Amino acid sequence: MRSDVTLQPLDRARLRDLLHAAVEDADPLEVMPPVPGPGAWTPQRRSAFLRFHESRSLSAHPVEATFVIVVSGRVVGAARLCPLEDREGTVEAGVWIGRSHRGVGVGATVLELLLDQARARGCEGVYVSTTPANSAVRALMTGLGVDLVPDGDELVGCVRLTADA
Numbered sequence: 001m002r003s004d005v006t007l008q009p010l011d012r013a014r015l016r017d018l019l020h021a022a023v024e025d026a027d028p029l030e031v032m033p034p035v036p037g038p039g040a041w042t043p044q045r046r047s048a049f050l051r052f053h054e055s056r057s058l059s060a061h062p063v064e065a066t067f068v069i070v071v072s073g074r075v076v077g078a079a080r081l082c083p084l085e086d087r088e089g090t091v092e093a094g095v096w097i098g099r100s101h102r103g104v105g106v107g108a109t110v111l112e113l114l115l116d117q118a119r120a121r122g123c124e125g126v127y128v129s130t131t132p133a134n135s136a137v138r139a140l141m142t143g144l145g146v147d148l149v150p151d152g153d154e155l156v157g158c159v160r161l162t163a164d165a
Contacts, residue, residue, distance in 0.1 A: 005109040007067035007079055007117065010057050014068045017075040019049055025076070025098030056080075065117070069097060069110055076101045079114050081121070089124035090158065103136070111140055119161050126159040 008014065022031045023041045028049075035048045057066035057080070064082035068075045077097035084090045093114050097106055118126050130137040130148070132155055141148050141157055148155035 001112055002071075002105050002109040004072045005106055005113070006070045007110065007113045008070055010053065010066040010068055010078070012058060014075065015050060015053055015058070018053070018068050018078055019046060021075045021077060021098050022049060022096075025100050026096060031078070031096045065121075067114075067117070069095075069106065071101055071106060076106065077110075079110050081114060081118055081123075081126070084127060087125070087127065089122070090127055091118055091121070091123050091125075092127045092129070093118075107136055108140055108143075111144075115159060115161065124160070124162050126161065127156065128159065129154045129156045131155070 010018065022028070023046065028035070028039065028041060028045050032045075032049050032052050035045050037044055053066060056062065056064050064080045066078055066080045069077040069079055077095065080094045081091040082094065084092055093111075095107065095110055095114070097110070115126060128137065128141060128146070128148075129151070130141075131153070132138075138148060138155065141159075144159055146157040146159050148157040
């Protein structure tokens with residue numbers, strides 16, 4: 001596990017750093033729901049990114065816990081845990097990492113840190129979905145002994161956090 005990678009709770013100050021990381025090092029469709037208009041980081045898309053995180057994580061009643069991924073003091077992506085309504089005790093994990101920080105062990109460390117966050121919240125499982133083309137996530141899940149199964153266009157699986165779950 002990399003010692004220079006941390007997760008820090010998203011707050012309003014870090015939200016600007018997260019937007020900067022997204023604009024500098026990610027495609028909008030990798031980091032947020034689609035927004036009508038051109039595919040680039042337009043002013044409208046930047047505003048939508050901020051509104052998305054404000055409504056999901058920074059509202060009076062957040063629907064998920066979002067963390068900024070920090071590598072050597074620099075925000076490089078985001079990770080989230082979102083409770084699943086239809087699966088008591090299970091949260092869905094989501095992660096995006098800027099292109100320049102992919103393939104160097106950041107994702108593996110982030111996954112371990114997210115699993116620790118889920119355990120600390122009393123969760124029994126962490127649901128993961130990915131695309132068949134995402135070999136990095138597939139390898140991470142295989143390393144944890146998690147079988148990913150097809151579900152439409154995605155592969156899904158659940159990391160069990162307790163021995164009896």
